[in-house]
Amino acid sequence: MPAASRATSPNASDDSSAYDAVIVGGGHNGLVAAAYLARAGQSVLLLERLGRTGGAAVSEQTFRGVDARLSRYSYLVSLLPQRIIDDLGLRFAVRKRGVSSYTPTVRDGRPTGLFVGDGTARTRESFARLTGGEREFEAWERFYTMTQRVAQKVFPTLTEPLPTREELKRRIGEDDTWEALFERPLGEAVEEYFTDDLVRGVVLTDGLIGTFSHAHDPSLLQNRCFLYHVIGGGTGDWDVPVGGMGALTDALADAARSAGARIRTGHTVQRIDTDGTTAEVRYRTDEGEGTVAARRVLVNASPQALSQMLGGEQGAASGAGRRGESPVSGSQLKVNMLLRRLPGLKDTAVDAREAFSGTFHVAEGYEQLAEAHRQAAAGELPGAPPSELYCHSLTDPSILAPELAAEGFQTLTLFGLLTPAECFEAGSASERDALRDAALARTLAELDRHLAEPVGDCLAHDADGRPCIEAKTPRDLEGELRLPGGHIFHGDLSFPWAAEEGGGRWGVETAHPNVLLCGAGSVRGGGVSGIGGHNAAMAVLEAEGGRVAAQVR
């Protein structure tokens, strides 16, 4: 194993030293790891294949000639611990949303909906208007008081060494709660607590975000996904990143650089060779190939990519006890829009500005979700694709040029559920385009059912006169971001405890002692949380003999 790096082309790299750590991938988690390690005095080189850092957490000017910087992929923050922001001195803030959610529907032929937010009295009133009584509201309060208790107990553990299952159960200390959330399919609790189909559906959606599952899935995949959607920050709130997701990534890159980490974009890592003590990382740039030596390699790319980098080695990435290399597939449609104006609602009891500033659920009744799952499981695009929308610029207009904000332009983010990658398989690019167009058309048609005017009529136009709308299938995301199968969490989420056998202490370990996962693919990774990066850095610093406390904090 060479002790120093070398470039096989004179332009590929000017590195001439071995690093304490090479980080593969500059997603937000890779940047978190880089910042922690550099602050602890380690020499750090981060290699990112794209021309920019941030991975799926970025802001981009999406429509030509239109000065609106959209959070193109991920868009809301819940799982990022304040501790990471404080430790790294990040200049980054989130803003609370005044409205939690609005879910339009039609009852007795009349447009109505469920509004959650703006204080207890208004939420209670909305439940009564929809369901005709107090029961569902009271169940809602009980249910989410229960999830909040779990959040307060579980969230702080995510940045500590993994507890065992039994330790986490003891910590939660409520047998009924444990049963409902960790042992039995989520659908059972949802059906015990709630009777109204729409209310049940709204609750279940948090178990299906980016996850192909259903209420009674015996694998409890929906429970795992639900858990990560209700524990963030110890409250489960989903907040607006001020300045968009790119503001977070930029703050992280600044923190890493100012601590001394070197960040190289346009560097695609192809291979990692390790003897367990030192490693050699081979990368490619536009100019040629190069290698760099490191004591440790932290991999922010997916577990599947890590396996390939290790030469297709089976089991290499699965030391963390999470997902290893089995094929995974994403299950969402992401749509970005810029509007000249917000469309009004058919339900005149709620103002559109309020409805779109929270999560706007579409076609997410309990039965609708079950039917969409059945159709997608049979390989068909759901007839009424469920989705949820949110308008960033209502809470944080800073992502729009002042003249656009003044004219009333608004962004609209749509996240479609239960549209697995398999629904977009086709022999040719034009067939795949047609499937994407069909999914988009069906999704917007469901939205339009609740609007006073079609959303298409409200779209802004770019410099070429094209409507400001783009849709991304799992396959698109796989191509752009290398998310395996387009899975937004690099693979299905896992419960936040140690594997019974062979699991690592931090959930980042692999089969090689000096190669760690530091991204969404680690045991508690997934989502914009920085937790994968933090935990990998802690594993390294712990192995270095307790330098964490002295040098990082």
Ligand SMILES: Cc1cc2nc3c(=O)[nH]c(=O)nc-3n(C[C@H](O)[C@H](O)[C@H](O)COP(=O)(O)OP(=O)(O)OC[C@H]3O[C@@H](n4cnc5c(N)ncnc54)[C@H](O)[C@@H]3O)c2cc1C
């Ligand atoms: C459409 C969409 C919407 C989402 N919405 C939300 C949301 O609102 N809130 C939320 O919390 N989460 C959301 N998520 C999930 C969240 O964005 C991801 O789980 C998270 O960003 C993963 O971060 P990461 O740093 O671990 O990995 P990534 O962001 O995937 O970054 C990995 C990096 O590694 C690089 N890389 C890969 N292979 C190589 C290689 N061979 N050499 C060098 N570099 C390489 C990639 O280019 C990438 O930059 C969403 C994701 C998507 C796709």
